[in-house]
Amino acid sequence: MATSTVENYLKHILLLSEGGEELVPMGALAEALAVVPGTVTTMVKSLADSGHVEHRPRQGVRLSAEGRRVALNVLRKHRLVETFLVNVLKMDWATVHAEAEQLEHAISDEVLDRLDALLGHPTTDPHGDPIPSRQGKIDSQVYATLATCVVEKGLRVVRITEQSAEFLQFADLNGLQPGASLRVTERNLAAGLVSVKKTTGRPLILSLAAAGKILVQPAR
Amino acid sequence: MATSTVENYLKHILLLSEGGEELVPMGALAEALAVVPGTVTTMVKSLADSGHVEHRPRQGVRLSAEGRRVALNVLRKHRLVETFLVNVLKMDWATVHAEAEQLEHAISDEVLDRLDALLGHPTTDPHGDPIPSRQGKIDSQVYATLATCVVEKGLRVVRITEQSAEFLQFADLNGLQPGASLRVTERNLAAGLVSVKKTTGRPLILSLAAAGKILVQPAR
DNA sequence: AGATTTATTTTGACTATTCAAAATAGGTCG
DNA sequence: CGACCTATTTTGAATAGTCAAAATAAATCT
Ligand SMILES: [Mn+2]
Ligand SMILES: [Mn+2]
Ligand SMILES: [Mn+2]
Ligand SMILES: [Mn+2]
Numbered sequence: 297m298a299t300s301t302v303e304n305y306l307k308h309i310l311l312l313s314e315g316g317e318e319l320v321p322m323g324a325l326a327e328a329l330a331v332v333p334g335t336v337t338t339m340v341k342s343l344a345d346s347g348h349v350e351h352r353p354r355q356g357v358r359l360s361a362e363g364r365r366v367a368l369n370v371l372r373k374h375r376l377v378e379t380f381l382v383n384v385l386k387m388d389w390a391t392v393h394a395e396a397e398q399l400e401h402a403i404s405d406e407v408l409d410r411l412d413a414l415l416g417h418p419t420t421d422p423h424g425d426p427i428p429s430r431q432g433k434i435d436s437q438v439y440a441t442l443a444t445c446v447v448e449k450g451l452r453v454v455r456i457t458e459q460s461a462e463f464l465q466f467a468d469l470n471g472l473q474p475g476a477s478l479r480v481t482e483r484n485l486a487a488g489l490v491s492v493k494k495t496t497g498r499p500l501i502l503s504l505a506a507a508g509k510i511l512v513q514p515a516r
Numbered sequence: 517m518a519t520s521t522v523e524n525y526l527k528h529i530l531l532l533s534e535g536g537e538e539l540v541p542m543g544a545l546a547e548a549l550a551v552v553p554g555t556v557t558t559m560v561k562s563l564a565d566s567g568h569v570e571h572r573p574r575q576g577v578r579l580s581a582e583g584r585r586v587a588l589n590v591l592r593k594h595r596l597v598e599t600f601l602v603n604v605l606k607m608d609w610a611t612v613h614a615e616a617e618q619l620e621h622a623i624s625d626e627v628l629d630r631l632d633a634l635l636g637h638p639t640t641d642p643h644g645d646p647i648p649s650r651q652g653k654i655d656s657q658v659y660a661t662l663a664t665c666v667v668e669k670g671l672r673v674v675r676i677t678e679q680s681a682e683f684l685q686f687a688d689l690n691g692l693q694p695g696a697s698l699r700v701t702e703r704n705l706a707a708g709l710v711s712v713k714k715t716t717g718r719p720l721i722l723s724l725a726a727a728g729k730i731l732v733q734p735a736r
Numbered sequence: 737a738g739a740t741t742t743a744t745t746t747t748g749a750c751t752a753t754t755c756a757a758a759a760t761a762g763g764t765c766g
Numbered sequence: 767c768g769a770c771c772t773a774t775t776t777t778g779a780a781t782a783g784t785c786a787a788a789a790t791a792a793a794t795c796t
Contacts, residue, residue, distance in 0.1 A: 301783065322744060335784055337745055342782090354744060354791065385630040395624055402622035404615055410605040521753065542774060555754055557775055562752085574761065574774060 298348075300401035303370045304329060305339055306348060307400075309359055310367035315436050319356030365432060372428040374400040375421035376411050382422040383415060389422045389473075390464035423464070424455030424474035424511065442490050442507035447480045450515035458509040471497050472510055518568075520621035523590045524549060525559055526568060527620075529579055530587035535656050539576030585652060592648040594620040595641035596631050602642040603635060609642040609693075610684035643684070644675030644694035644731065662710050662727035667700045670735035678729040691717050692730055 298306070308328045312320045322340065326333040344351040348363035359367060377399045381392040403411070409430070412418075419435070420426055426435035439454055440446075453476040456467050467473070471494050481499070482491040490507040492500045502510075518526070528548045532540045542560065546553040564571040568583035579587060597619045601612040623631070632638075632650070639655070640646055646655035659674055660666075673696040676687050687693070691714050701719070702711040710727040712720045722730075 299782075323742095331783090332785055333744060334746075334786085339783075341745095381627070385627065385634065387626070387630065391626075395627060398622040398624075399619075402618040404618075406607070406611075407601070407605065407615060410607065414605065519752075543772095551753090552755060553774060554756085554776075559753075561775095 298366055301339070302343065302346075302348070303366065303401055305343060306359065306363050306367040307370045307374070309349065309357055310364065310371065313358065317358070319352060319358050321356045325357065368428040368432045368434060369405070370400050371434075372430070373403055373408055375425055375427040376408060376415065376418070377403065378421045378423070379415050379418050379427070380411050388465075389468065390461040392422065393459040393461070393464075420455070420474065422474075423457075423459070424453070425457075439511040439513055442480060442492060442502060442510040442512060443483075443504045444508070445480060445512055447483055450477065450479055451512040452477055452515045453510060454513050455511040456509060457511060463506070463509065467510070470500055472500075477515055478512075518586055521559070522563065522566075522568070523586065523621055525563060526579065526583050526587040527590045527594070529569065529577055530584065530591065533578065537578070539572060539578050541576045545577065588648040588652045588654060589625070590620050591654075592650070593623055593628055595645055595647040596628060596635065596638070597623065598641045598643070599635050599638050599647070600631050608685075610681040610688065612642065613679040613681070613684075640675070640694065642694075643677075643679070644673070645677075659731040659733055662700060662712060662722060662730045662732060663703075663724045664728070665700060665732055667703055670697065670699055671732040672697055672735045673730060674733050675731040676729060677731060683726070683729065687730070690720055692720075697735055698732075 305325070308325060309320050312324055312328060322333055322336045325340075326336040329336065340349060340351050340357050343349045343357075343363070347360055348366065349360055350358045352358070374396045377396040378389075378392045381387045381395055382389050387395070412430070418427060428434040445451060453472055453474050455474060456464065456472065458464065472478075476494060478492050478494040480490055481493045483489075485504075488504045490502045490504060492502060492507075494500065525545070528545060529540050532544055532548060542553055542556045545560075546556040549556065560569060560571050560577050563569045563577075563583070567580055568586065569580055570578045572578070594616045597616040598609075598612045601607045601615055602609050607615070629650070638647060648654040662671075665671060673692055673694050675694060676684065676692065678684065692698075696714060698712050698714040700710055701713045703709075705724075708724045710722045710724060712722060712727075714720065
């Protein structure tokens with residue numbers, strides 16, 4: 297019964313609130329949804345009327361328990377669909393985000409369950425993004441990034457937190473997929489650069505901005 | 517760029533015009549789309565403005581070449597999705613129609629092609645409905661039905677032309693799936709009944725209305 | 737404190753889609 | 767032919783979502 301517009305609003309509020317507690321500023325939401333701020337104000341008020349969010353005028357929005365439930369379900373659909381598109385249909389991981397953006401609103405919970413089973417109940421999508429469980433639990437572990445981790449330690453890529461096709465294409469081409477092993481050889485804050493050595497392939501230099509999008513954990 | 521409303525209008529015009537040539541009366545379209553006639557008049561005029569249909573006031577609508585192209589693409593998506601849901605996700609053929617009704621508007625041509633390949637380029641969906649080719653060709657062969665076919669000849673079910681879950685459930689339960697072998701043992705026009713003997717299972721009696729929804733061809 | 741910048745909200749308008757109800761064009765039938 | 771029936775069209779109004787631009791509140795900066 298939630299329209300896809302409503303689902304998108306709720307999903308982005310969830311994504312912007314790092315778990316669902318903090319107030320999301322209207323401007324940030326407008327930016328994420330690619331609409332003007334006035335539109336967000338209007339929609340958020342109606343979302344508040346329907347009990348999906350709490351609106352603190354001039355401060356921001358926060359999901360209600362019900363809003364969070366809906367948002368997690370949409371996010372689960374999004375990420376399971378991405379997994380399906382990559383693992384089963386063999387699509388390019390750089391392009392599946394746009395596809396999933398539509399499909400997340402079109403698949404039923406029934407299809408969702410069957411996809412989940414077909415895929416073997418995955419816990420992360422092709423980008424390493426955690427897939428909320430059927431019950432709405434989502435892994436909220438905090439990871440270091442290539443911009444913040446310790447230098448000269450063995451690391452494993454766990455996640456790429458960026459959905460633009462260009463960046464993902466670039467990451468893929470340079471062996472930065474979840475599971476890849478590497479270490480940071482040098483970090484120059486002044487120059488804003490991070491040097492990375494992968495176990496295989498040539499050394500790589502990233503900007504701090506790019507490095508900040510690659511989440512890592514200590515190699516097992 | 518066509519909205520899903522537009523896609524639904526075009527698809528139903530195609531379905532109601534037996535191939536695309538005849539004029540579809542506004543009332544029939546309104547009924548198929550479950551909207552009031554006035555709404556159809558309004559929408560059809562805008563579809564005519566965008567070049568998707570030709571509107572003969574007071575007579576009906578007909579698809580333009582472009583409208584037909586769009587409609588066939590949507591129909592192809594619908595039927596390939598149904599095939600996927602049944603063959604891969606093992607869903608009940610009685611329920612996939614409603615799912616496909618949404619998904620047909622959400623999958624891209626890219627995903628469509630990959631689904632087609634995954635399924636081995638099927639030419640009919642689980643109900644025996646022909647799947648339009650990528651180039652927009654669709655099998656328009658005319659078949660007899662259990663209400664019109666010859667009596668006491670070996671037959672094979674080719675298609676069930678009804679998408680309601682109840683009817684499909686009933687057909688499935690009684691062994692009336694595409695491919696099933698049977699013959700009509702008796703037809704009583706006065707009583708409006710058709711008696712059917714399947715190769716396996718007990719004899720079956722259908723109303724003429726129900727029998728008319730089962731398309732058959734002479735057993736090979 | 738007063739002025740200025742910035743984020744948010746308001747207002748007015750527009751598109752797409754729909755319905756209810758009234759108006760109308762075409763037949764049809766006596 | 768004229769009354770009548772039926773399908774279609776018109777008219778007026780509603781809902782969801784959006785934008786542009788003006789108004790306003792809050793925060794920041796002399
Ligand atoms: Mn979306
Ligand atoms: Mn992802
Ligand atoms: Mn549809
Ligand atoms: Mn079908």
